[in-house]
Amino acid sequence: MAAGDKGQSSWLVCAACTYPLVRVEELIEEKFECRKDVSWSYELDVMEQQIWCYSATNAHDHRFDVVRVLPTGLSRSLAVEGKPTAEFSWFPGFAWAMAHCCHCNRHLGWAFYPEARPTSEEHSEQPADASTSELAFFGLVLTKMRESRLHDSTVEDIFARLRSPQQQGSSTLRSLRQALRPMLLTYLSRQLAAN
Numbered sequence: 056m057a058a059g060d061k062g063q064s065s066w067l068v069c070a071a072c073t074y075p076l077v078r079v080e081e082l083i084e085e086k087f088e089c090r091k092d093v094s095w096s097y098e099l100d101v102m103e104q105q106i107w108c109y110s111a112t113n114a115h116d117h118r119f120d121v122v123r124v125l126p127t128g129l130s131r132s133l134a135v136e137g138k139p140t141a142e143f144s145w146f147p148g149f150a151w152a153m154a155h156c157c158h159c160n161r162h163l164g165w166a167f168y169p170e171a172r173p174t175s176e177e178h179s180e181q182p183a184d185a186s187t188s189e190l191a192f193f194g195l196v197l198t199k200m201r202e203s204r205l206h207d208s209t210v211e212d213i214f215a216r217l218r219s220p221q222q223q224g225s226s227t228l229r230s231l232r233q234a235l236r237p238m239l240l241t242y243l244s245r246q247l248a249a250n
Contacts, residue, residue, distance in 0.1 A: 062207050065102045067200040074158035075210050076132045076200060082106050083123040083192060087146065094145045102202055109194070111145040120197045121145075121164060126190040131214060132157055133193060135166040145194070154193055157217060164195035 065079040079102040086096055086107040094111035101108075101122060109121045129135065134157050139150035144167075151165040169191055 063204045064207055064210065066203050066205050066210070067102070067195070068203045068205075069156040069159060069161060069163065070199050070201050071161045072156060072159035073201070073203070074132065074156055075203075075205060075213060076156065076163070077124050077128055077195065079104060081125040081127055083125060087123060089145050090147060093143070099197075101197070108197065109145060111194075114143040119164075121194040122197055124193040124195055126166075126192060128193065129166070129190055130157070133163065133166075134160075135190070139166070139168045141170050149191060151194070154195070161199065163199050164193055166193055167191050 066075045067077040068075050082101060082104060084104060084106045087109075089096055089109050089111070093113075094109050096107050096109050098105050099108045099122075106122060109123075110118060111121055112118045134155045136153045136155060139152040141150040144151050146167055148170055149167040150170050151167050153162060154164045154166045155161060156163055168189065
């Protein structure tokens with residue numbers, strides 16, 4: 056850290072809203088096993104650290120460059136949506152669920168949970184339950200984040216605002232508006248077509 060950087064930290068922030076997501080210390084540097092048929096690993100310099108990244112293709116043939124991150128950002132910066140599924144997981148032995156920015160609700164990547172170990176054949180089709188599984192790591196898309204140097208006091212203020220009841224309410228309303236917008240547009244276009 057340079058002399059003028061005292062009281063600052065390196066962060067990956069949301070590219071859409073600049074909300075702080077991941078501290079440099081939360082990046083997982085070690086190489087991890089991935090499915091070779093849909094992904095490959097490579098080293099990359101991120102926030103002045105050599106870390107392993109994963110270029111992975113999903114079931115819809117979309118490719119993402121993903122970094123692994125410690126689960127400490129859950130509820131602070133990242134929200135998880137849905138039940139984890141092991142279907143088409145890039146990391147063997149782990150089920151995934153969608154991960155979003157807590158502030159703007161933009162999709163940023165996936166939360167990975169250890170796959171549930173079924174006790175009998177009848178339970179083998181059941182996906183892991185996020186409420187009972189412990190989050191192992193996040194896989195976040197590099198192109199959906201930006202590197203930033205932030206003052207520690209600024210970051211503390213931002214997180215305090217998110218925890219305030221007023222901000223939580225506005226964040227919930229923002230998410231609701233984003234979810235309802237496509238339905239409203241469909242409804243309005245049908246109404247216009249009917250007239």
